[in-house]
Amino acid sequence: MEAKPDTAMSRSQDPEKKALLEVFELKTWFSSSSGMFARQKQHIRAVDGVSFRIRQNETLGLVGESGCGKTTLGRTLLGLETATSGHVIFKDRPLLSLSRKEMDQMRRHLQVVFQDPLSSLNPRMNVINIVTEGLVRFGMLKGSRQEHARRLLAEVGMDEAMIYRFPHEFSGGQRQRINIARAVSLRPDLIICDEAVSALDVSIQAQVINLLLTLQEQHFLSYLFISHDLSVVSNIADRVAVMYLGQIVETGSTAEVIREPLHPYTRMLIAALPVAGKKKVDSSGVKGETPLYTARPEGCRFNPRCRQAMDVCRRTAPDEIRQNSRSVRCHLYS
Ligand SMILES: Nc1ncnc2c1ncn2[C@@H]1O[C@H](COP(=O)(O)OP(=O)(O)OP(=O)(O)O)[C@@H](O)[C@H]1O
Ligand SMILES: [Mg+2]
Incomplete structure (x- = not known):
């Protein structure tokens, strides 16, 4: 090893x-x-x-x-x-x-990424809302939520066009990338x-x-x-x-x-x-x-x-x- x-x-x-x-x-x-x-x-x-x-x-x-x-x-x-x-x-x-x-x-x-990528994501929220929720909460949103979401998905190696999708539409690895995007946002x-x-x-x-x-x-x-x-x-x-x-x-x-x-x-x-x-x-x-x-x-x-x-x-x-x-x-x- x-x-x-x-x-x-x-x-x-x-x-x-x-x-x-x-x-x-x-x-x-x-x-x-x-x-x-x-x-x-x-x-x-x-x-x-x-x-x-x-x-x-x-x-x-x-x-x-x-x-x-x-x-x-x-x-x-x-x-x-x-x-x-x-x-x-x-x-x-x-x-x-x-x-x-x-x-x-x-x-x-101080952010966290847990083991189970699906249960950490609200099934009723699309990726835009998931990854920009914190930015809105902390008043850090400059520009549109879509723009931020596209940038964050690109940062975690995902296709920017996926911002309108919901958690159940992704694989386990992609869901964990979304969790990571939210954590680094x-x-x-x-x-x-x-x-x-x-x-x-x-x-x-x-x-x-x-x-x-x-x-x-x-x-x-x-x-x-x-x-x-x-x-x-x-x-x-x-x-x-x-x-x-x-x-x-x-x-x-x-x-x-x-x-x-x-x-x-x-x-x-x-x-x-x-x-x-x-x-x-x-x-x-x-x-x-x-x-x-x-x-x-x-x-x-x-x-x-x-x-x-x-x-x-x-x-x-x-x-x-x-x-x-x-x-x-x-x-x-x-
Ligand atoms: N809320 C709680 N009330 C009572 N006991 C708890 C609580 N949370 C954890 N424990 C107990 O504390 C101990 C440590 O649990 P913990 O989940 O922190 O371990 P872990 O190292 O993360 O284990 P794993 O690798 O399985 O995730 C265990 O005996 C667990 O049953
Ligand atoms: Mg544990």
Whole structure:
């Protein structure tokens, strides 16, 4: 597997470059009632102390198995879930302390593309109205809606004549291009892409990723690119954050993480990737499935699945260890 070339990485790792988004110890917990007569309240710690930063013009890939908290993290940044604690600085503003009105204004700069392209589009609106809705809302329409819609469709590689059509008249890939056109229409700084290509065929996935890369260059965009699929993430991300049971267990440049994964969980994800022409071998010696949130293991959350687990791993949760541009949360390195 090849990661995004080093030129883009070194560009994004420029220490001079300002952080666009900084997340500190973010927690988003849900309460769930369980047990007999549902009297016992338990917390689902979907996001449980997550810190990371995204610089301008950089893509951070957020990867991890289903249910590890990726969507909840994205939704919390968008103000669609309420954070339990933590701080988020976006464009030098404290995102979690903004009023609803201020957050509405901020959404101009912070857009999202979700997994299911059809359900994200209003079936009763034609493309003109879909892609220019935000421009009207934010008073950014200069010229006619048709003109803007034509320009935006051209930007996402679609035929301008399609502006009068409705969502059901398009293929999945075209619908996702329309979602992307709507997201870039406001010239945002950051787009959260939550499994944005996961529902598409592999060849279409590659086309949409290339489109995202082109738009990033043109508009100096940053992406938080969320996916359960590390091979997809590696095609677009400058840096990767690996998430396990609500926490980030490893970060680093995409090339470094793939060349030399530190955390046993990251090694497991890489060992599970298909290798062209070779039979897949899981050499990392890890096994099993993600435990339930409500039955989180003592110590390191990954210890029941880790063959390298030591006594300390069953007793104490590891702290995050940082060195240069990398971090890992594992006792093997402490
Ligand atoms: N509104 C909610 N109320 C209660 N629990 C929730 C809620 N939303 C998510 N969860 C739980 O939080 C955990 C994390 O879910 P989340 O959807 O963030 O994971 P994910 O990493 O995006 O998974 P996937 O790869 O399947 O999309 C799961 O256990 C999920 O059931
Ligand atoms: Mg999700």
